[in-house]
Amino acid sequence: MEMKQVSDHCFAVLNEKNRVCDANSGLINLGGGVVIDTQSDLPHARQMIELFSKVWPAMPKRVINTHEDGDHVWGNQLFVGAEIIAHRSVPERMKHVANPEETQKLLHGVADGPTRQTLEAMHPGVAAAGLQLLEDYNLDGVELVLPTTLFDTRYELDLDGTEVHLIYVGPCHQVGDTIIHVPKERVVFAGDVLFRQCTPMGWTGSYEKWFQCIDLLVELNPEVIVAGHGPLCGIEGATEMKAYLQYVRDESKKCFEAELTSLDAAKRIEFGPYGEWRAPARLYMNVERAYRELRNDPPDAPWDTPATFDAIYQVAKAKGIEVEY
Numbered sequence: 001m002e003m004k005q006v007s008d009h010c011f012a013v014l015n016e017k018n019r020v021c022d023a024n025s026g027l028i029n030l031g032g033g034v035v036i037d038t039q040s041d042l043p044h045a046r047q048m049i050e051l052f053s054k055v056w057p058a059m060p061k062r063v064i065n066t067h068e069d070g071d072h073v074w075g076n077q078l079f080v081g082a083e084i085i086a087h088r089s090v091p092e093r094m095k096h097v098a099n100p101e102e103t104q105k106l107l108h109g110v111a112d113g114p115t116r117q118t119l120e121a122m123h124p125g126v127a128a129a130g131l132q133l134l135e136d137y138n139l140d141g142v143e144l145v146l147p148t149t150l151f152d153t154r155y156e157l158d159l160d161g162t163e164v165h166l167i168y169v170g171p172c173h174q175v176g177d178t179i180i181h182v183p184k185e186r187v188v189f190a191g192d193v194l195f196r197q198c199t200p201m202g203w204t205g206s207y208e209k210w211f212q213c214i215d216l217l218v219e220l221n222p223e224v225i226v227a228g229h230g231p232l233c234g235i236e237g238a239t240e241m242k243a244y245l246q247y248v249r250d251e252s253k254k255c256f257e258a259e260l261t262s263l264d265a266a267k268r269i270e271f272g273p274y275g276e277w278r279a280p281a282r283l284y285m286n287v288e289r290a291y292r293e294l295r296n297d298p299p300d301a302p303w304d305t306p307a308t309f310d311a312i313y314q315v316a317k318a319k320g321i322e323v324e325y
């Protein structure tokens with residue numbers, strides 16, 4: 001984990017491995033201090049707080065959660081007394097998608113030989129994802145702390161004269177997707193609307209909405225974008241990810257018309273230049289999303305998470321690449 005200064009008053013903490021759960025956090029060291037996203041477990045959250053304390057020694061007054069996923073909210077409890085801000089949908093969604101118990105159980109399960117073997121036989125993808133997480137994460141002690149200041153479309157902060165705009169853009173990757181724009185510093189904290197140098201994973205939302213949101217990122221014309229995952233970038237990060245999503249949607253459509261399953265489609269679609277990104281087999285999720293739209297499924301149709309992790313595993317095996325999430 002390293003801290004980078006992004007502009008005069010904006011900072012980012014980045015997890016270099018850039019695999020699932022390696023989410024970034026942000027800090028604006030004005031107006032009492034604002035932290036954006038709180039990491040995936042308490043050790044990472046503590047490390048993030050220590051790094052940020054070099055440029056903001058006090059406990060930050062505010063936390064923003066860019067959306068409801070666990071890797072962005074599981075450090076919330078360490079910000080005792082802070083105001084936690086998020087889109088109105090987030091607290092209810094968090095209870096379901098960011099319940100730490102499930103992941104805690106998985107990590108304990110894969111750490112135990114016999115349980116791991118049973119899981120490997122039933123759900124090889126889930127076991128592989130659990131083992132990968134176990135290398136870096138320990139969710140013991142994580143308790144869900146929900147946001148309390150909620151907004152619908154837009155929320156503005158004035159930090160000692162520097163405006164900060166929270167703009168609701170969901171659902172594109174998740175229901176609560178919010179981007180944080182600091183116009184004076186030409187910085188956007190994009191949350192998981194943007195994945196950089198790793199394959200995007202989207203859960204709830206549509207391609208159309210995601211494209212609109214990427215276009216908005218470009219229109220805001222920031223000098224630096226802090227992605228939810230991956231290194232810092234400029235607007236080229238947004239246009240490259242849009243090109244990827246367009247490519248996957250187009251290829252998926254061809255496979256859908258040829259009546260392939262989404263899993264077979266993901267095995268067949270070439271990674272192309274995107275094979276360089278982390279965890280390319282996460283392609284499966286983007287194919288499945290395209291299929292959902294082609295089938296006219298609702299954007300909030302639930303995911304079978306174990307089956308999804310198993311499908312990513314199968315795609316990686318079929319392509320002869322390392323299984324990685």
Ligand SMILES: [Zn+2]
Pocket residue numbers: 021023069071072192228229
């Ligand atoms: Zn994330």
